[in-house]
Amino acid sequence: MKESNDVLVPPPYKRLKRGPQVILPKDIGLIISYTGVNKNSVCVDAGTGSGWLAVSLAKIAKEVTSYDNREEFIKIAERNKEMEGCSNLIIKHGDVIKKIDERDLDLVTLDMPDSDKVLKNAYKALREGGYVVGYLPHVEQVKKFVGTLNKLKFRNVITLESIVRDILVREQGVRPSTKGVWHTGYLVFAQK
Ligand SMILES: C[S@@+](CC[C@H](N)C(=O)[O-])C[C@H]1O[C@@H](n2cnc3c(N)ncnc32)[C@H](O)[C@@H]1O
Secondary structure (H helix, E strand, O other), X not given: OOOHHHHHOOHHHHOOOOOOOOOOHHHHHHHHHHHOOOOOOEEEXXXXXXXXXXHHHXXXXXXXXXXXXXHHHHHHXXXXXXXXXXXXXXXEEOOOOOOOOOOOEEEEXXXXXXXXXXXXXXXXXXXXXXXXXXXXXXXXXXXXXXXXHHHOOOEEEEEEOOOOOOEEEXXXXXXXXXXXXXXXXXXXXXXX
16 A cells, blocks of 8 residues: 655655755645746755755756755755756855845745745845745744745735645545645745
8 A cells, every 4th residue: 555655755756865854745846836936947945955945946947056054964965966967956055044145036945944034135136026935844933934024025925834645545445544744834935
């Protein structure tokens, strides 16, 4: 029988290395679809972590620059970048609370502690209409993040959670599995 882990981490992702907590494909799918990232998009991502989101974006976008302030995680992400052949992914050592070098961006994705403190820099780095996305495990972080977005006059702010259920299809009956991961993170989307 199919294990729920296969649903959360489908085969294309199984070969990727994992260091710090990753963003799972169910949430990556929403990030891609709600921001309309495409072959012309230039993106910044932070923190890189294991690079699961950065690699997924690089497979679609024109260029992705991903920042992390810890060398040991950058090494894991570099391995995943090589394995997936993402030459358009640039992994930089840096602290995005201090600065984001890039400008005129279509998308900034944030998955790191205190990501609300990055929003000022994200605003400066985005083009008009560009998206920022926060991936946040706790509701309290969402409140703070949305409060800062509103102060900075970001618009079209929406907060989502994606819950994916594995449906068992068997002779004795078809029903959702009793196993599974329920909460991963909330996703907050906003436009400059
Ligand atoms: C949960 S991981 C990101 C996982 C990644 N989104 C993925 O899908 O694999 C969070 C990362 O943020 C990094 N980080 C924390 N504070 C940072 C900062 N101020 N600037 C850049 N990276 C930071 C951490 O070192 C860690 O690698």
